[in-house]
Amino acid sequence: MQNDDVDMVVADNTEADLDDMKKRLKEMEDEAAALREMQAKVEKEMGSMQDPATAGASQSNREEVDARSVFVGNVDYSCTPEEVQQHFQSCGTVNRVTIRTDKFGQPKGYAYVEFLEVEAVQEAILLNESELHGRQLKVTAKRTNIPGMKQHRPRRTNPYMGFQGRPPYAPPFAFPPYGYGKAPRFRMPMRYSPYY
The missing domain is CATH 1.20.5 (Single alpha-helices involved in coiled-coils or other helix-helix interfaces)
Structure with missing residues (x-):
């Protein structure tokens, strides 16, 4: 039970x-x-x-922010955003400091400083070639990137060879059959020589 x-x-x-x-x-x-x-x-x-209207508004907002920002090059890798902010504090009110880093978190050596006033940008440009952590800073106005407009650098030329890489008259598909710099060897056929 x-x-x-x-x-x-x-x-x-x-x-x-x-x-x-x-x-x-x-x-x-x-x-x-x-x-x-x-x-x-x-x-x-x-x-x-x-929306295109909204995208245009965000583009104009980005241009307005870029007009209040400067690019700072040759920044020491050990610099903190607070030190950069203190360096540019005399120009005007600093809204934000961005030190760019690579995918491993290491600083790339440049920064962006955004101010509250547009007039502060001209004051900041006067600090070009000033020293921070023993390095001369390169200060320029920040440019606005236009989406879809990739800037192409001109091809570097070698004064002895025209365009870099291959001669300008050779199409990319016209390769010599033996490879670059190699030519066929024409040798005399081997003959039997008893006295040699």
Whole structure:
């Protein structure tokens, strides 16, 4: 008799556990549906932000920020943003200092300083060739990148060879059959010479 009682208690516990798991599953499905709705709403808002009118507004905003910013080159790798801010504090109110880093987090050696006033840019340019951490800074006004307009550098030329890499008259598909700088060797056929 006691064995049957234990079986009934175990069955009741498994049914209660099963009902509890069904409730949790239902809650998780409802939460996933709510997250999908929120994600769709955010994507819709982001899509509307990509309007040409909105893109033009963000481009003009970027140009306005760039008009208040300077590029600082030859920044010492051990410089902190606070030290750069203190160096340019005399020009005007510094809004933000950005020291660019590579993918490993190491500084690249240049920074951008954004001011609150446009007039501060001219004052900051006067600090060109000033010293910070024993290095002469190169300070210029920040230029605005135009999306889709990649600036191409002119090809470097070698005064002895025209364009760098290959002669200008050779199309890229006209390679000599023996490789660059190699020519076929024409040798005299080997003949038997008994006295040699």
